[in-house]
Structure formats: structure tokens, C-alpha cells
Amino acid sequence: MHPAALIPTPDPLQVPWGWFQFLLLFTFFLHMVAMNIMIGSGVITFVKQLSNPMANEALCHDLSNQLTHAIAFTVNFGVAPLLFLQVLYGQFIYTSSIIMGAYWLSVVFLLIAAYGLAYLHKFRFTAWSAGQRRWFLGASLLCMFTVGFFFTNNVTLMQTPAAWLAYFRHPGGLFLNLAEPTLVARYLHFLVAAVATGGLFLAASAHLQQRLPAQERQARIKNGLTWFTYATMVEIGIGIVFLLSLPKPILHRFVGGDWLATSLFIGALIGSFYCIKFGNRERLWPATAALATTILLMVLVRDLARQAYLAPYFHPAELPVAPQYSPMLLFLLILILGLGIVAYMLRLGWQSTKEVQQ
Ligand code: HEM
Structure with a gap:
């Protein structure tokens, strides 16, 4: 069949x-x-x-x-x-x-x-x-x-x-x-990226916690950035294994075969090198910006890889459209409202934590 x-x-x-x-x-x-x-x-x-x-x-x-x-x-x-x-x-x-x-x-x-x-x-x-x-x-x-x-x-x-x-x-x-063939490398790629992000989160939350004694705060920032830097280094190694485990026609797209896929992939690689550079120099916010950019580019790369896998069968652009705009508008309105409420809740939570600390 x-x-x-x-x-x-x-x-x-x-x-x-x-x-x-x-x-x-x-x-x-x-x-x-x-x-x-x-x-x-x-x-x-x-x-x-x-x-x-x-x-x-x-x-x-x-x-x-x-x-x-x-x-x-x-x-x-x-x-x-x-x-x-x-x-x-x-x-x-x-x-x-x-x-x-x-x-x-x-x-x-x-x-x-x-x-x-x-x-x-x-x-x-x-x-x-x-x-x-x-x-x-x-x-x-x-x-x-x-x-x-x-x-x-x-x-x-x-x-x-x-x-x-x-x-x-x-x-x-x-x-x-x-x-x-990609399963293990792909899974490990997610796990190690998570450890790197966890390290940066540890550093950033210590930076924001004013109540911490200066020495403890500094030690946490340093320790978090060390986790971040070393895990990102390991991540590059796993990323190479993951890349090489992709089927050849898909791998080819990311190494020159398709300009969009290649540019996004190179952008993500540059992003990870900046993560290591800023992490190593203990520059917290530039490292955070580099990480956010890298994750975003990797999300895009991953999506292009899926489109490449499914190319012999389907592309979402082929889906028929029966126009009905009002549900989408209502959804967007509720999404913006929802994100606003989440931001407000986070602010309240943050303020109450600060009050408890004072
Ligand atoms: C312990 C909780 C969770 C963990 C550790 C986790 C982890 C992951 C990981 C590693 C992936 C990427 C898989 C890959 O591409 O190989 C993923 C994808 C995804 N996760 Fe989660 N997830 C969790 C909970 C959830 C929940 C509760 C939902 C939804 C109700 C969800 C929705 C999704 C979706 C939709 C994707 C795929 C998106 C796509 O392919 O475009 N996840 N998750």
C-alpha cells in the first residue's frame, strides 16, 4: 500500500x-x-x-x-x-x-x-x-x-x-x-537546550531578586551563566549530529539547497555562537537576546524541515479556503485580551513578591 x-x-x-x-x-x-x-x-x-x-x-x-x-x-x-x-x-x-x-x-x-x-x-x-x-x-x-x-x-x-x-x-x-533516525538526536537537542535556558533563567531571576545578599546574587548569576554557556556548547555538538541524521534531500536544503532554509539555519548558528560569547563574558541581557533570537530561528528552521518532510504529500498552502473572517477576528481580539491579562497577572505576582521581600 x-x-x-x-x-x-x-x-x-x-x-x-x-x-x-x-x-x-x-x-x-x-x-x-x-x-x-x-x-x-x-x-x-x-x-x-x-x-x-x-x-x-x-x-x-x-x-x-x-x-x-x-x-x-x-x-x-x-x-x-x-x-x-x-x-x-x-x-x-x-x-x-x-x-x-x-x-x-x-x-x-x-x-x-x-x-x-x-x-x-x-x-x-x-x-x-x-x-x-x-x-x-x-x-x-x-x-x-x-x-x-x-x-x-x-x-x-x-x-x-x-x-x-x-x-x-x-x-x-x-x-x-x-x-x-533523527529521534534520539532531536530529543536530546530539546533537552540540552532546556538546560541552557534553565541556566539563563537562574541568572536572570537572581538578577531581578533585589532582596538577595549581593554576594549570593552574584554567585547565582555566575553559576546560571556557566550552565548556560556549557550546555550551549554541548548543544552545538548534538545539533551537528541531529543535522547529519536528517534525510539527505532535507539536509541539502539547509546547507545551500534553499536560500531561506540556509539563511535561517546560518542565522540560528550565529545566534548560538553569540549565546556562548555573551554567556562566557557574563553579559546577561545580551545573552538573553541572543537566546531568544536563536530559539525563534530554530522554531522557523524546524517548521521548514517539516514542510520539506511533507513536500511529497502536501503543503498547507494547498488547503482549500472557505472564507469566514469573523471567528478569526474574534479569536485575535480574545488572544490580545488574554495575553494582556496574563501580563497583568504576572505584574501583580511580581509586585506581591516584592512586597513580601520588603
Ligand atoms: C511536560 C510537558 C511538556 C513538555 C516537556 C513538552 C515538550 C515538547 C517538545 C520537546 C516538543 C518538540 C517535539 C519535536 O519537535 O520533536 C513539543 C512540541 C509540541 N508541544 Fe509540548 N511539551 C509539553 C506539554 C505540552 C502540552 C500540554 C501541549 C498541549 C496541550 C503541548 C503542545 C505541543 C505541540 C502542539 C507541539 C508541536 C508543535 C509543532 O510541531 O508545530 N506540549 N513539546
Whole structure:
């Protein structure tokens, strides 16, 4: 059977595909930033609780407080790109989700477990010893890693319909895309990027916490930037392995075969070198700007790679449009309102933290 025969017929769009594409990329960028902070600060807290819990007690307590917020942002900023992904690539993501259905459904329970364990870790922080706490944080992180792994499985499976034929050998929803050559490098690429971002988050939040004694504050900034710089160096190595594991026609697009793909990819590489340079020189805000630019460019690169994978079957520009603009306008209005409310809530939260500190 030809894999194209397994692709369902897509529904028409209400507005041209570019709108959904922009919203998918924008909200996915927010999801990635929150996910990176969540996993990165979780991993750093865990390592510190393993290596020298007494010396890092206050730092781990602060990070444990921030972790639950990061989970909430990751999940909420994940819902939006999931909706836009379904609008643009529904016939692919629904099919791959069904093929790995048992694992896919387990994401909900894993998220609840990750959230619950992180809350226990936070609320019982002072009551428990570091030895007890690390089990809860470790288990919470394990759930998060598993969710990320299932996402990488699904995202790679949706863009390789040839792999869907496995359904006939595993019709019970217990299939993972383990034969995918990019899977491990791709997954590690996300995890190590998260550790780098977690380091930068640690430095930035210490910088903003005026109540910290100057020496402690400085030590946290330095330590966070060290995590950031070294993890970014490792990330470049993993990125090369990831790049080389791509199918040759797709790899070719990023190394001169397609000017847009090549320019974005080179831009992202330059961004990572600036991350290392600014991280190494302990220049916090330039490093933050370099990281934000790099993540944005990588999000674009990743999307072009997906389009290249699906090129033999489909491009979202081919989707028929049955114009209906009013729902989109209402959505945009609510999105702007929602983001405004989130910004307002963050401001209130920040002010109340400052009042508690004074
Ligand atoms: C512990 C929580 C989570 C982690 C660690 C996580 C991690 C990831 C990672 C690593 C990817 C990239 C996969 C790849 O390209 O190989 C991803 C993609 C994605 N995530 Fe999450 N995620 C989490 C929760 C969620 C939730 C709750 C949602 C939605 C309800 C969500 C929505 C998405 C979507 C839609 C994509 C793919 C976007 C695209 O391909 O354009 N995520 N996530």
C-alpha cells in the first residue's frame, strides 16, 4: 500500500493558511520558552540537590517555587499550537496520534503526575530533607521527560507517513517511532537546550531578586551563566549530529539547497555562537537576546524541515479556503485580551513578591 492512501482528506480553512501558520509559530515559540525554563530549572534544582543540598538550600527553594508556574505556562502555551497544528496538519497529526494512541493519551496522566509531584516538592520543601525531596522532583522530571519524548515521537511520526504502515503490525496504539533516525538526536537537542535556558533563567531571576545578599546574587548569576554557556556548547555538538541524521534531500536544503532554509539555519548558528560569547563574558541581557533570537530561528528552521518532510504529500498552502473572517477576528481580539491579562497577572505576582521581600 502507498502511504499517501492513508492520509485523510483535510477540511477547508476559514482564512488563508498564512494566518494559522503565523499563530502556530508564535504560540509554539512561547511554548518552547516556557518548556525550556520548566525542564531546565527542574534539572538544575535536581542536580544541586544531589551534589550539595546544604549549600544550595535557598536557591533550590526559589527554583522549586518557580517550577510550578513554569509547568502551568508550558501546558497553557502548548494548547494553542496544538490547535493550530490540528487546523493546518490535522490529517497528519490525528493519524499519528491514533497510531501511538495509548502513549498519546497517557500524556494527560503524566502531566497531572508531574504537576502534583512538583507541587508536593514545593509545599513540603522545608518539612522534608533534601534526600526525600529529590525523589519527588526526580519523579516529576521523569514524567516531563516522558511527555517530551512522546511529543518528539508524535511530531516525527506525523511527518513521515511511510512509517504509518506500522499500524498494520501494531493496531493497538502501542507503537512508538523508534526506528526514526533523527529521534534520539532531536530529543536530546530539546533537552540540552532546556538546560541552557534553565541556566539563563537562574541568572536572570537572581538578577531581578533585589532582596538577595549581593554576594549570593552574584554567585547565582555566575553559576546560571556557566550552565548556560556549557550546555550551549554541548548543544552545538548534538545539533551537528541531529543535522547529519536528517534525510539527505532535507539536509541539502539547509546547507545551500534553499536560500531561506540556509539563511535561517546560518542565522540560528550565529545566534548560538553569540549565546556562548555573551554567556562566557557574563553579559546577561545580551545573552538573553541572543537566546531568544536563536530559539525563534530554530522554531522557523524546524517548521521548514517539516514542510520539506511533507513536500511529497502536501503543503498547507494547498488547503482549500472557505472564507469566514469573523471567528478569526474574534479569536485575535480574545488572544490580545488574554495575553494582556496574563501580563497583568504576572505584574501583580511580581509586585506581591516584592512586597513580601520588603
Ligand atoms: C511536560 C510537558 C511538556 C513538555 C516537556 C513538552 C515538550 C515538547 C517538545 C520537546 C516538543 C518538540 C517535539 C519535536 O519537535 O520533536 C513539543 C512540541 C509540541 N508541544 Fe509540548 N511539551 C509539553 C506539554 C505540552 C502540552 C500540554 C501541549 C498541549 C496541550 C503541548 C503542545 C505541543 C505541540 C502542539 C507541539 C508541536 C508543535 C509543532 O510541531 O508545530 N506540549 N513539546
